[in-house]
Amino acid sequence: MTRIIEAVQLGQTGAPAQARELLTTLWDEIGPAGDALHCCTLAHHLADLQDTTEAEMAWDERALAAVSELTAERAQRYLPSLQVQAFLPSLYLNLADCHRRLGNTGPAREYLARAREHLAQLPDDPYGETIRAAVRDFVADDPTDRRRR
CATH class of the missing domain: 1.25.40 (Serine Threonine Protein Phosphatase 5, Tetratricopeptide repeat)
Structure with a gap:
């Protein structure tokens, strides 16, 4: 490591x-x-x-x-x-972002939904808030929006 x-x-x-x-x-x-x-x-x-x-x-x-x-x-x-489960929101959000940028709005929305399902696993700290904000602000239909965790 x-x-x-x-x-x-x-x-x-x-x-x-x-x-x-x-x-x-x-x-x-x-x-x-x-x-x-x-x-x-x-x-x-x-x-x-x-x-x-x-x-x-x-x-x-x-x-x-x-x-x-x-x-x-x-x-x-x-x-x-x-906490392993706390990795999931970011990982799913990253995949949602890639799919969005490639114009794959269906998969982008699916991965975003998975990210949302795991938000409760995030710690209550700056990292957790950064991921929560990125999920909250994610725009699945805009391929020019390049927000990532």
Whole structure:
């Protein structure tokens, strides 16, 4: 997780190409059948570093697939406060956003509905409020609206 977080921070501080390269290398090391926490985290952050919506959606789908394999016990070994179900609103919202930008309003609305179903799982903190606000403000029919968590 240390290497993943370091790469993510590179992307957040203005070096997205380097972050994408490092995260892709880590993904290649662990593979899709690796530790579910690592896979989910890597895929989630790799999605944000893609050049196309299609590539972004593929990584978002990998993140969602990995979270289905992630247990609360595993997540809490890394950080005791982590709640796996709290990952779902953001993951679903990201997929809704990709579908919206691709003009797939039906799937966008379906993923948005799934995000809403899981809002109660979010913590009462700034992260939780950010996701709640993004879900509340999401416009499923506007492909020019690029809001993401």
